[in-house]
Amino acid sequence: MKLTVASAAGPREAYAYTGGKPFDAGLPCVVFVHGALHDHSGWTLAARWFAHHGHAVLAVDLPGHGRSGGAPLESVEAIADWLLRLLDAAGVGAASLVGHSMGSLIALEAAARAPERARHLVMVGTAYPMAVAPALLDSAARDPLAAIDSVNVFSHSTIAGKPSYPGPGTWLHGANRALMRRVQAGGQAGNVFLVDFRACDRYGAGIEAAAKVACPATLILGARDQMTLPSRSGELARALKAAVVTLAAGHALMTEAPDALLGALRDALGVGLPA
Amino acid sequence: MPGPANPGFDTLAVHAGAAPDPATGARAVPIHLTTSFVFESSDHAASLFNMERSGHVYSRLSNPTNAVFEERIAALEGGSGAIATASGQAALHLAIATIAGAGSHVVASSALYGGSHNLLQYTLPRFGITTTFVAPGDHAGWRAAVRPQTRLLFGETLGNPGLDVLDVPTVAQIAHDHHLPLLVDSTFTTPWLMRPFEHGADLLYHSATKFLSGHGTVIGGVLVDSGSFDWDAAHAASGRFAELTEPYDGFHGMVFSEESTIGAFLLRARREGLRDFGASMSPHTAWLVLQGLETLPLRMARHVENTRKIVAFLAGHERVERVAYPELETHPDHALAKRLLPRGAGAVFSFDLRGSREQGRAFIEALRIFSHLANVGDCRSLVIHPASTTHFRMDDAALARAGIGPGTIRLSIGLEDADDLIEDLKRALKAAAALR
Numbered sequence: 001m002k003l004t005v006a007s008a009a010g011p012r013e014a015y016a017y018t019g020g021k022p023f024d025a026g027l028p029c030v031v032f033v034h035g036a037l038h039d040h041s042g043w044t045l046a047a048r049w050f051a052h053h054g055h056a057v058l059a060v061d062l063p064g065h066g067r068s069g070g071a072p073l074e075s076v077e078a079i080a081d082w083l084l085r086l087l088d089a090a091g092v093g094a095a096s097l098v099g100h101s102m103g104s105l106i107a108l109e110a111a112a113r114a115p116e117r118a119r120h121l122v123m124v125g126t127a128y129p130m131a132v133a134p135a136l137l138d139s140a141a142r143d144p145l146a147a148i149d150s151v152n153v154f155s156h157s158t159i160a161g162k163p164s165y166p167g168p169g170t171w172l173h174g175a176n177r178a179l180m181r182r183v184q185a186g187g188q189a190g191n192v193f194l195v196d197f198r199a200c201d202r203y204g205a206g207i208e209a210a211a212k213v214a215c216p217a218t219l220i221l222g223a224r225d226q227m228t229l230p231s232r233s234g235e236l237a238r239a240l241k242a243a244v245v246t247l248a249a250g251h252a253l254m255t256e257a258p259d260a261l262l263g264a265l266r267d268a269l270g271v272g273l274p275a
Numbered sequence: 276m277p278g279p280a281n282p283g284f285d286t287l288a289v290h291a292g293a294a295p296d297p298a299t300g301a302r303a304v305p306i307h308l309t310t311s312f313v314f315e316s317s318d319h320a321a322s323l324f325n326m327e328r329s330g331h332v333y334s335r336l337s338n339p340t341n342a343v344f345e346e347r348i349a350a351l352e353g354g355s356g357a358i359a360t361a362s363g364q365a366a367l368h369l370a371i372a373t374i375a376g377a378g379s380h381v382v383a384s385s386a387l388y389g390g391s392h393n394l395l396q397y398t399l400p401r402f403g404i405t406t407t408f409v410a411p412g413d414h415a416g417w418r419a420a421v422r423p424q425t426r427l428l429f430g431e432t433l434g435n436p437g438l439d440v441l442d443v444p445t446v447a448q449i450a451h452d453h454h455l456p457l458l459v460d461s462t463f464t465t466p467w468l469m470r471p472f473e474h475g476a477d478l479l480y481h482s483a484t485k486f487l488s489g490h491g492t493v494i495g496g497v498l499v500d501s502g503s504f505d506w507d508a509a510h511a512a513s514g515r516f517a518e519l520t521e522p523y524d525g526f527h528g529m530v531f532s533e534e535s536t537i538g539a540f541l542l543r544a545r546r547e548g549l550r551d552f553g554a555s556m557s558p559h560t561a562w563l564v565l566q567g568l569e570t571l572p573l574r575m576a577r578h579v580e581n582t583r584k585i586v587a588f589l590a591g592h593e594r595v596e597r598v599a600y601p602e603l604e605t606h607p608d609h610a611l612a613k614r615l616l617p618r619g620a621g622a623v624f625s626f627d628l629r630g631s632r633e634q635g636r637a638f639i640e641a642l643r644i645f646s647h648l649a650n651v652g653d654c655r656s657l658v659i660h661p662a663s664t665t666h667f668r669m670d671d672a673a674l675a676r677a678g679i680g681p682g683t684i685r686l687s688i689g690l691e692d693a694d695d696l697i698e699d700l701k702r703a704l705k706a707a708a709a710l711r
Contacts (some may be wrong), residue, residue, distance in 0.1 A: 017533060020325070041536040049327035066536060067507075153281045158345075159350070160294035163329040166535050167545065168342035169290070170356040171349035178355045178502030178537040258329050274318050 003089040005082060014086055015067035017044060017059040018053025025091040028119070030269065033083065035101030035125070037148070037180045039066030042100065042254045044167055046262055050173060053271065062106075064192055065183050072187065072195040076203040078104070079121030080109035096120035096269050100161065100254065101228060102200050105130060108240075111217075112209035121217040121240070122268045124261070127228035127250050128236040140194040143207040147193055148180045157224035157250025165255035172213040172255050210239035218268035219240035220253065220261065227251035243268070284467070285572045292346030293565075306562040308338045325527060326534070336549055340558040342567050348487070348497050351466040351571075353473060355502030356541045357494065358549065363462060363482025364390055365554035366496035370458050370478055372552065373544040374518055375426040377403025382420040382427075384411040385676045386434025389665040391460065395429075406569075410676065411439045412608070417446055421453045426515060427478075429456055432471060433463040433616075434623045436661050436685045437599050437678030440497070440608035440615060447475030454509040462486070462652070463621045466640035467575040472597065474615065477504040483556075485652025486622075488530055489574050493560045498544065503539035519543055537597065574654070577690050579619030585686070585694040585700065589626050594704045599678070600624040622688040623651045625661070626682055634707040635660060635682050641706035644691060644699040651687035656696055659685050 001023055005014045016023075017040040030050050032043040033262045040047070040059040051057040062079060064072030073079045083106060094117045099107030111118035137225035139147040157174055184192050210217075216239040221230040225233050230246060249257040253264060263264045266272070293304050298536040312331045314320035322328040324503040331337050342518065369382065383395055385408040395406040409416040411430055428450040430441040443459065450457040456477035458706075465486045468707065471479050481487055483495035510520040510532075519539040522528040526546050531539035549555050567574075583602065590598045597605075600611030601620040612620050630637050639647050645658040649665060659665065661679050673682075688696065 001655075004705060011584070020527060020529065020534075024397070039536055041534070041538075044534050045327060045329060052322075052325060052327055140575055145674070158294065159282060159287070159291050160346070162294070162339075162342075162347065163331065164342065166326065167329050168331060168337040168339070169345035169358055169541065170538060171346045171354060174349055174353060175355040175502055175537055177638065181503070182537055219662060228581065262328065273316070 002084060005086050005089050007082070007085070007168050011235060012063065013068070014063065014089075015061045016040070016048055016086070016090070017057070019047040019057035019059070023058070023090065024056050027054060027056040029056040029058065029092045029095035031083070031095045031097050031107075032057070033097070033099035033103030033106050034062065034065070035103045036200060037183050039179070039183055041066075041179065045258050048253065049262055050271070051059065053274070056092070056269075058086070058092070058095075064187055064195070066186065071190070072192050072233070074195055074199060075201050076105045076109050077205070079106045079199070080113055083110045084114050084117065093117060094119050094166045096122070098122040098124065098265065100124040101126065101251065102130070102196055105200065105203050105206065108206060108208055108213070109203075109209050111215060112212040113194045115212055115214035116126065118213065118215045120215055120269050121213055122265060123217070123242075124218060124220045125225060125228050125237075125253050126219060126234035126236070127208040127230075129230060130200040130203060131240050132197045137197060137201065140191065140197055144184055144191055144193045145181065148184065151227070152177045152180065155223065155251040156256065157226070158256060163258070165258050170211070170247055172252065176252060176255065192214040207238060207239050210236060213236060213240055215239050218264070219244045220264045220268070221246045222249040222251055222256070224249065225251045282682070287347065288678050291350035292343040302563055304340060304562060308559050310334050320540045326529070334431050334558060335553055335555045336545060338558045338561070340554055341561040343524050344561040344568070345497065346442050347565065347568060348466075348481070349499055350463075350480065352499050353470050353501070354479075354499040355537055357497050357499040357559040358541060358544055359483075359497050359556035361496065361554040361556055362494050363480060363484060363496035364394065366480035366482075366498040367391055367394060367460070369496050369544050369548045369552065369554065370480060371404065371427070371634070373540060374406050374456075374516060379404050379426045380422050380424040380426055381406040381429055382425055383408055383416060384430035384434060384439070385409060386411050386437060386678060387431060387618045388435040388460065389661075389668065390659075393640050393668060411441050411479065414442070414449065416447055417449045419456065421444055425453070425455060427458050427675075431460040431463065432469055433601075433621050433623070434678070435463070436623070436665075436683065438606070438608070438624055439678065440601050440611040440620070440622060441612055441614065443474040447477070447657045450477070452476070454513040454515065456504045464616065465571060467572055467619060468579075468616055468618050470471050471499040473501065477501050483564045484650070486575065486578070487571065488564040489570070489652065489654050490563070490567055491650060491653035491655060493563045495556050495560045497565055500538070500541045504540070506532050506539050523547070537611050571661055574690060578622035578688060581690070581693045581696065582622040582624065582688040584620070585688055585696055588622065588697050588700065592704060594629050594708055596627040596629045598624065598626040625679075625683045625685045628682050628684060628707060630682070630707060630711070632681060634710050637710050638684065638707040641703040642699055643702070644695060645686065653687060654690045656689035656691060657687040661685050688693065
């Protein structure tokens with residue numbers, strides 16, 4: 001659905017996928033936040049499941065990504081503020097915040113800025129600090145398509161991801177590459193890849209933010225993640241007093257392990273299966 | 276196979292989409308010959324039907340063996356995904372039916388496989404879909420033929436049987452200028468010779484019956500999506516493709532382009548086209564195609580090596596009037612082939628015998644290694660007379676537009692010893708000459 005989000009430059013239209021059901025702000029809300037150079041479509045299976053199991057769902061397209069217009073925002077803090085204003089626009093008081101990669105930092109920062117509005121914090125495929133190699137930032141500036149290919153390789157841990165995503169017959173490497181290229185091409189104000197990866201690299205308030213988070217937190221990590229190494233999440237997990245779940249996947253957890261991720265999300269949010 | 280290295284073509288041909296079977300440890304891809312798959316619970320069943328989970332329900336829609344084939348060919352083509360179909364014709368029909376309906380229009384190359392020509396010229400008009408045919412090299416013609424009702428441009432990477440090389444980058448640009456996708460039939464080239472998505476094509480399909488399997492034992496097809504065509508942008512610009520960008524009552528009001536930014540086409544093709552038309556591939560067929568696909572790079576190299584020797588032999592023979600192979604400087608698309616097909620121009624080509632129709636018949640009947648039949652892309656060498664078989668429904672004018680003469684002979688070069696094939700051709704040429 002389309003939402004109008006307030007900003008310093010005036011109201012801006014934004015898009016959020018609602019899981020195939022009309023959005024009902026009266027239901028417990030789950031907000032899904034995508035990572036760098038992605039959009040809501042990485043979350044559609046999980047979002048549909050929660051939407052059809054008693055939840056209101058907002059899988060957002062961040063500014064400058066996918067169906068949300070404008071320029072991409074340049075810092076995790078700015079995007080977290082935007083996310084809270086999007087909740088205002090949707091009429092949502094408190095929500096469970098779920099983010100992947102860069103989205104996990106945004107969810108963390110939003111939960112720190114408004115602790116009363118976060119019911120759960122789930123950080124998927126995360127590490128802190130989320131430093132980006134200077135060579136990759138340089139590549140993103142000079143040749144973003146080559147940088148996309150590089151990130152795509154490091155995001156996957158298998159060439160036989162089953163049962164694939166969003167369904168059988170999808171070649172995950174090719175689909176992810178096509179999505180990143182699409183988001184990059186759709187950027188109305190420059191190099192989305194560079195803006196996103198620089199935001200991850202520059203974010204330095206993670207531990208301070210974790211200390212402000214008041215809700216239960218869970219880290220869902222990929223055992224074979226080559227982008228955000230599981231070994232680099234320990235300090236963050238301790239600061240959040242978070243439960244840590246490790247799945248057999250690479251950085252692309254949503255597509256490489258959709259069923260295991262759904263199970264971990266249900267556990268994190270305390271959502272059981274229907275009797 | 277673990278990352279992070281980016282696997283090469285030969286590795287993908289063997290491994291993409293497949294891992295040791297988690298249930299049994301089987302290293303080779305198992306054949307999942309089952310119609311359907313047990314649900315873990317009622318909630319699991321509902322979630323699968325509602326696309327809240329990925330998985331298999333019924334083998335008309337998807338099957339684990341088929342999925343390995345689909346992922347592997349998508350990997351080899353540089354695409355985002357694929358759908359295995361009952362035949363190449365089923366793949367073409369699925370591609371068109373997914374984005375076209377009554378009142379729609381297609382612009383197609385005039386140099387097509389006879390079966391594709393039949394579908395477009397005679398059969399689809401009964402369902403309200405019409406086609407304008409354009410010579411593949413007539414770029415102004417492609418552009419002029421586009422109408423508001425047009426839904427796609429379509430051609431063969433190597434036209435059948437004259438081997439017209441489709442200028443994929445130029446035709447793709449024409450398509451994109453009109454907010455339309457370009458679909459190509461890549462059967463003759465396979466991803467080993469050309470990866471059309473790298474040249475701007477948006478969709479492609481194969482008759483998997485041919486080089487992909489290579490053993491001549493199964494009928495099958497596969498439709499591959501690059502994931503690069505922006506259906507939403509095209510809809511906004513032209514009003515076309517509401518099938519992918521607006522709610523579909525036939526599947527829970529799903530908006531396919533919202534559900535998957537880059538996979539909308541394949542979602543609709545599978546959730547509607549396979550579901551309702553049902554032209555799916557048998558898992559046994561998928562397994563057999565996979566056996567061939569594993570050796571595609573090795574076989575294609577040998578196909579091309581043999582073809583070059585035979586083309587050289589025929590081009591220098593006094594009984595041969597013309598050889599239509601794009602690597603020859605005499606072929607009108609020679610320069611284009613050098614640019615788009617640096618590894619070779621395939622292993623199917625035609626030539627014209629000097630002499631009468633009777634001499635042509637004598638030539639074919641004298642062959643001992645070449646088999647006279649209606650197929651190409653087999654490990655065995657094959658021969659056919661297009662005017663009396665694959666293209667027999669065309670009148671002389673249409674034949675001429677497709678570059679076919681009454682004496683044209685089409686060869687598909689197999690994997691035998693090239694010297695043996697040349698001896699076979701010498702014998703047949705001699706038999707034809709003896710009728711003089």
